[in-house]
Amino acid sequence: MSEKVYERDFNSELExxxxxxxxxxxxxxxxxxxxxxxxxxxxxxxxxxxxxxxKIADKLANKISNDNILIVTSEAGRSQLKNKEEAIRKFYDLLKKAFKVKKKRKATKPSKAAVEKRLKAKQKQSEKKQQRQNKDF
Structure with missing residues (x-):
């Protein structure tokens, strides 16, 4: 698969x-x-x-009919030609979206300084509440 799918010319297969x-x-x-x-x-x-x-059927299931036909509509422009061009652009955008590889998330952990800062803030809050309890009215 040297050529990207969304770079192929699908015009002959579009209706x-x-x-x-x-x-x-x-x-x-x-x-x-x-x-x-x-x-x-x-x-x-x-x-x-x-x-x-x-892959297309899986990723674009909500745009595909029961007859296995991908449907894209455009009615934003006032001319048929502009809407046709917009529909073709949307079609190729959908193909790009279907074949885009998702980045794998790298697990990270907070730095020592961040952990220390959080613990100090908790300790300060705890002391504040302790002082409130110790007051006699």
Missing amino acids: FVTSRSGGPGGQNVNKVNTKVTLRFDLSASQLLDDEEKA
């Missing part, structure tokens, strides 16, 4: 569906199909091997 966008916009919203839905059939992809497909 676009347009529909009317919601929200404000007046006549433009009522007449023009500006919302773009990008559909990527994970199981039919020729560019991904089975291991990569499984």
